[in-house]
Structures are given as C-alpha cells and as structure tokens.
Amino acid sequence: MKDGNSFELQEVAKSFGEHDVLKGVDLSFKKGEFVAVVGKSGCGKSTLLRLVAGLDKPTGGKVFVNGKPLNGLNKSSRMMFQDGRLFPWKKILQNVGVGLNGNWKHEAMELLEQVGLADRAHEWPSVLSGGQKQRVALARALVNQPDILLLDEPLGALDALTRVEMQRLIEELWRKRDFTALLVTHDVEEAVTLADRVLLIEEGKVVMNKEINLPRPRQKDHLQFVSITSQILNRVMQVDVVMENMAING
Amino acid sequence: MKMQEKLNKKLNNSYFISWLVPLILLVTWQMLSLWGVLSERILPAPTEVLQAGAALLETGDLAEYIGISAKRAFIGFLIGGIIGFVLGLLNGISNIAETLFDTSLQMLRNIPHLALIPLVILWFGIEEEAKIFLVALGVLFPIYLNTFHGVKSVDKDLIEAARVYGLHGFSLFWNVILPAALPSILVGIRFSLGIMWVTLIVAETISANSGIGYMAMNAREFMRMDVVVLSILLYALLGKISDVFAKIVEKRCLKWHPSYQ
Numbered sequence: 001m002k003d004g005n006s007f008e009l010q011e012v013a014k015s016f017g018e019h020d021v022l023k024g025v026d027l028s029f030k031k032g033e034f035v036a037v038v039g040k041s042g043c044g045k046s047t048l049l050r051l052v053a054g055l056d057k058p059t060g061g062k063v064f065v066n067g068k069p070l071n072g073l074n075k076s077s078r079m080m081f082q083d084g085r086l087f088p089w090k091k092i093l094q095n096v097g098v099g100l101n102g103n104w105k106h107e108a109m110e111l112l113e114q115v116g117l118a119d120r121a122h123e124w125p126s127v128l129s130g131g132q133k134q135r136v137a138l139a140r141a142l143v144n145q146p147d148i149l150l151l152d153e154p155l156g157a158l159d160a161l162t163r164v165e166m167q168r169l170i171e172e173l174w175r176k177r178d179f180t181a182l183l184v185t186h187d188v189e190e191a192v193t194l195a196d197r198v199l200l201i202e203e204g205k206v207v208m209n210k211e212i213n214l215p216r217p218r219q220k221d222h223l224q225f226v227s228i229t230s231q232i233l234n235r236v237m238q239v240d241v242v243m244e245n246m247a248i249n250g
Numbered sequence: 251m252k253m254q255e256k257l258n259k260k261l262n263n264s265y266f267i268s269w270l271v272p273l274i275l276l277v278t279w280q281m282l283s284l285w286g287v288l289s290e291r292i293l294p295a296p297t298e299v300l301q302a303g304a305a306l307l308e309t310g311d312l313a314e315y316i317g318i319s320a321k322r323a324f325i326g327f328l329i330g331g332i333i334g335f336v337l338g339l340l341n342g343i344s345n346i347a348e349t350l351f352d353t354s355l356q357m358l359r360n361i362p363h364l365a366l367i368p369l370v371i372l373w374f375g376i377e378e379e380a381k382i383f384l385v386a387l388g389v390l391f392p393i394y395l396n397t398f399h400g401v402k403s404v405d406k407d408l409i410e411a412a413r414v415y416g417l418h419g420f421s422l423f424w425n426v427i428l429p430a431a432l433p434s435i436l437v438g439i440r441f442s443l444g445i446m447w448v449t450l451i452v453a454e455t456i457s458a459n460s461g462i463g464y465m466a467m468n469a470r471e472f473m474r475m476d477v478v479v480l481s482i483l484l485y486a487l488l489g490k491i492s493d494v495f496a497k498i499v500e501k502r503c504l505k506w507h508p509s510y511q
Contacts, residue, residue: 053414055410055413055414073413073414075416078414078415079411079414081407081411083407085407085408085410085411087408087412087425087426087429088506088507089429089430089432089506089507090425090429090506098412098415098417098425099412099415099416099417099421124505124506125506126506126507126508140415
C-alpha cells in the first residue's frame with residue numbers, strides 16, 4: 001500500500017504571538033516515504049513536526065492525515081523526542097508498552113529484541129546509556145505500528161559512533177515496517193543518509209525540496225553522496241555554489 | 251557469593267554503628283547515676299526507668315497507654331493526610347481549584363496549630379476528638395504543600411510524551427503524575443510524621459485521661475521521675491519506629507530513583 005498520500009499540509013501557518021514561525025507551508029508526503037527536514041535552529045522545523053503530531057494547532061491552513069483534516073492529537077503518528085523522554089519510574093519493558101492495552105508484552109519484547117535490548121527489559125531506564133535510551137524510545141514509538149513516525153532530532157545528543165549505529169537501525173526498521181517517516185535534524189549528512197527527500201526550511205518557508213535518488217544503504221564516501229550533502233549544506237549556509245566554483249576555477 | 255557476604259557484613263556494621271552513639275550515651279548515663287554524679291531527683295538511672303517500665307507492663311497500663319497514643323496518632327494522621335493529599339492533588343492539577351483554595355490554605359497554614367488548643371478544648375473537651383483533630387490539622391499542611399509542589403513540578407515534557415502515547419485522564423494521572431510527584435509526597439509524609447508525634451505529646455500532656463502524655467503528667471504529680479523519663483523515651487522510640495517505617499515505604503516506592511538504588 002505505497003500509493004497515495006500519508007499526510008498533507010495545506011497553506012499551514014503558525015505564529016506565536018507576533019512571531020510568525022511558519023508562513024504558509026504546502027507539502028504532501030507519500031505513504032512509506034522517508035522525508036528529512038533540515039534548517040538552522042529556530043527556522044520552524046520542530047514546529048512543523050509538532051503540527052503534524054497534533055501537539056500544536058496551526059494558526060492558518062490545515063493538516064490532512066489520510067485525507068481527513070486533523071483535529072487534536074494525530075493518533076496514527078508517534079513521536080520520538082530528542083531527549084528520549086522515557087518514564088524513569090517504569091521498567092524498560094513497561095516504557096515500551098506505555099499506553100497499550102491487552103496482551104502487549106509479547107510485542108514489546110519483540111520490538112526490544114529488534115533494537116537489541118531484550119536482555120535489559122527488566123531494568124530501570126536510569127542505568128542505560130544515552131544511545132540505549134534512544135533505542136528504547138524508538139522501540140516505544142514503533143510498538144503500536146504507527147503509520148507515521150515523527151523524529152525530533154532523535155540523535156542530536158549522541159556521540160558520532162552511536163549516531164551511525166542508530167541511523168542504520170532506524171533505516172532498517174523503516175524498511176521492514178513500512179511507515180512514513182519525518183525526520184527533523186540539523187545534520188545534513190544524516191538527512192542525506194536516511195531520506196528519500198530533503199526539505200530545507202528557512203524563515204518559516206520551504207525553500208528546497210530535493211529528491212535523493214541514491215541506492216540504499218548509502219555510502220558516505222560515495223561521490224554523489226558527498227556532492228549532494230555539500231550542495232545542501234552550502235544552501236543552508238547561503239553560500240552561492242556557482243560563485244565559489246568560479247573563484248576556484250578562474 | 252563472597253561479594254554478597256562482604257556486602258552483608260558492611261550493612262551489619264553500618265547498622266551497628268548507627269546505634270553506637272545512643273548506646274554510649276546510655277552507658278554513660280548509667281555510670282553517672284551509679285557514681286552518684288546524677289542525682290535521682292534530676293535523672294533516674296536507665297535501669298530504674300526500665301524497672302518502672304516493667305512494672306507498668308505487668309499491670310497492663312503501659313500497653314494500654316501506648317496503644318491509645320498510637321491509635322490517636324494513626325487516626326489523626328490518616329484523616330489529615332488524606333485531606334492534605336487530596337487538596338494537594340486537586341490544586342496541583344486544576345488551576346481553578348488552585349485559585350479557589352490555595353490562598354485560604356496558605357493563610358491557615360501560618361496559624362500554629364497548637365495555638366488552637368484552648369479553642370479545641372472548648373469544642374471537644376478532653377475527649378478523643380480533640381487530640382485527633384489537632385494531629386490531623388498538624389499533618390495536613392506538610393502533606394498538602396509537598397503533594398501540591400510535587401504535582402506542580404512534574405516535567406511538562408513527560409506529560410506531553412505521555413499524551414502522544416495515548417495516556418489521558420486517570421491513566422495519565424496513575425502512570426505519570428502520581429509517580430513523578432511521589433518523591434515529594436513522601437518527603438511530606440516523613441515530615442508530618444514528626445509533627446504527628448509532637449502534636450500528640452503536647453495535646454496529651456495538656457488535656458487527656460489516657461495515653462503516654464497522660465502517664466507522664468500523672469507521674470509528675472506523684473514525683474515519679476522514672477515514669478516521666480520512661481514516657482519521654484517512649485516518644486523517642488515511637489518517633490524512630492515511624493521514621494523507619496517511612497524509610498521502608500520510600501525505598502519500596504522509589505526503587506527506580508537513582509538516589510535510592
């Protein structure tokens with residue numbers, strides 16, 4: 001079922017008081033697509049995510065999920081936060097199963113196995129490392145099979161090695177489980193590693209919408225990978241690539 | 251196995267050490283009494299206090315008085331604790347309740363509850379209600395304040411995460427708000443256990459016809475120094491027991507907390 005749109009934003013705007021964070025954003029996301037949003041901090045990328053999650057209401061325009069306008073919390077989405085937000089008073093297994101009813105333990109265990117933490121199921125979150133906490137958070141986000149996974153800089157606080165490991169894990173689970181993923185990140189390389197499409201938001205507007213047609217899993221030393229990454233990065237930093245090339249060549 | 255043994259030994263040691271100071275004090279006291287440095291009219295020897303206790307135990311008075319005092323403490327604590335807890339939750343969760351009740355509660359809190367003794371005696375005489383009322387009033391505020399503070403300072407991000415994961419209403423309260431507020435609530439409980447005994451001692455020495463405080467006042471009239479000291483020691487012991495109990499509850503409820511691991 002990879003046809004049709006998972007969700008859509010029509011003329012979505014959001015302002016806090018006098019401050020306009022998003023100024024009329026039109027976007028649509030195909031089912032099963034992996035989209036990354038990059039931009040400088042404060043550009044409104046996290047706000048976009050919160051609007052899709054239904055945590056905030058747009059001040060203008062509408063969000064559509066599966067063709068229906070979103071009202072309140074987006075129940076077909078799950079969000080993974082930068083700081084994990086595990087409940088310290090719940091054992092790891094109970095954290096994964098939070099909000100689930102009925103016979104959830106089996107499924108929660110399975111997810112923990114997939115993120116490689118099945119043997120830690122009965123420990124408290126406080127004994128885990130940052131990377132392990134994020135893996136638990138990922139398992140928790142995926143356990144009730146959301147159509148949409150929203151990732152709010154989930155790897156921002158991790159060290160470089162753990163980060164690469166987590167990127168692989170996210171990609172693997174995304175390919176296996178077929179959800180639509182929306183990743184907010186400030187790391188352009190991470191965006192190009194994972195996404196089918198990279199959006200750049202600047203001052204509340206989408207200024208770039210770039211398809212990444214590289215085979216997966218992507219090699220970071222691949223020539224095309226490097227050129228796409230630096231192209232996006234330069235656009236983020238507002239360096240005129242043409243001017244730069246001219247200076248080098250001439 | 252060896253690690254376990256070592257750990258046990260260490261724990262036993264620290265347990266022993268914590269009782270070392272009271273033990274030394276007791277022995278010193280006994281010696282001073284034996285040598286006649288401490289006059290019997292100032293402080294009777296520990297052995298005499300023990301004898302007085304044994305005699306009272308035989309007549310059954312001691313058990314009865316301890317039972318009555320403990321019952322008053324417990325009922326008063328339960329009533330005051332529940333009221334404080336419910337008000338704390340209500341005002342912590344609902345802004346309307348907070349605006350409605352918090353100012354009044356803060357004003358009441360600043361009245362020393364023991365200042366109400368004359369009024370309480372006029373209302374209830376020296377019946378059970380007087381003591382229970384005072385204890386309940388004394389424990390209400392520490393529990394109210396700490397519950398309120400605990401609920402107010404629950405991490406908003408965690409509540410938001412819980413909402414994203416489908417928790418709301420009672421399940422949100424039970425799974426997130428209550429456990430997050432629990433460390434603070436338990437501080438309130440430990441604090442109010444102290445107040446509970448202080449209130450009871452004062453209330454029983456001023457107006458009672460049974461209980462440990464009554465025993466002490468009665469003994470004073472007959473110049474029974476040993477019984478007076480006995481009742482004071484009993485209060486110390488009961489206070490310690492309730493504190494140990496609170497600590498056990500704390501340890502069981504806060505297993506997840508890094509400070510209790």
